[in-house]
Amino acid sequence: MRKLTAPNTRRRVGRTSSGDARPIRLAGVRPGITIVGVKDLGPIHHPVSGLIDLPSTPEEWAPHVLSAAQVEAFERDGFLLGVRVLSDAQLEALDAELEELMTPGHAGQEHFYEYHSNESEDPERVLFHALGAWRVRPAFHDVLWSPALRMAAYQLLGASPRFFHDQLFAKPARTGGVVAWHQDYAYWTWTAPMAHLTCWMALDDVDEENGCLRYVRGSHRWGLLERPALGGDMAALAEQLAGEQKAELGRSVPVRLRRGEASFHHPLVVHGSHENRSGRSRRATLVNLFADGVKSNMTERDFPGTTSYPRVALGEPMGGEGYPLLLDEGALGPWLRELPRVSG
């Protein structure tokens, strides 16, 4: 395990996989001495925090099932807004963990796939972006097993959902930066075929003032475009668009959500977000998923940055320790196939 250098000699408090606070072991007491990082939660494929209900019967799942109208809206628009996913207890735990995770040098930072304290290309702006929190702290680990997320993922993928990776995006009050217009699959072609989905969960109330996410309705039918730099020029993607598509970009839909609510989007839907000039922060956690059976398309020479993801050999199904199956259609029973879902 890679070790972190302790910034000072103070004892730090971390969380065990059961969610209890405990001191993180220090290998030394002087500045410059190493500390041993937190346990990697990645190999644990069940909730560990005590914050998650695990429904098993159709009756227990029922409150989390999307209606036929919601599934149709997703198919038509490429996104679905306003699904409550996170409980108050989860939100409280996530707040505490996120504050710690946003401090560079925190215990367990070595388990992130990517960690950018600031990915904004504008020196006046800040965009925190990190992938891998699920391996580092229990409440973020357990977000994957939130029942509303798992059921919506099944219905919107039309197949058993498998976890791909998570993301944290945080824009501080007043100085928060943009996320340039993009399509997610442009960064994910190292997994194929395209059968992916994103769940974007608000950790603050979000609206136009604090730089909420915005979707371009129907853009999931535009085909795959070149990927821009996420923290770069908001409008860079427009260079690839035809006139009517540019007009649609101008009519993008603001994703107004209450804290704890989520939106879901298709891997080709064009989305992005403006600066946060308000006095409120804008924090979010995302879970990216794909249908069970999606394969690794990763060759050695492509896709810089992907080497920090759990490795799956070219042509093999994405699975194993890094990619847990979140809902097994075969195991849950025939009632599941009667639910409204996109035709996979």
Ligand SMILES: O=C(O)CCC(=O)C(=O)O
């Ligand atoms: O949070 C944002 O503004 C951007 C999110 C994003 O890029 C995504 O959902 O893929």
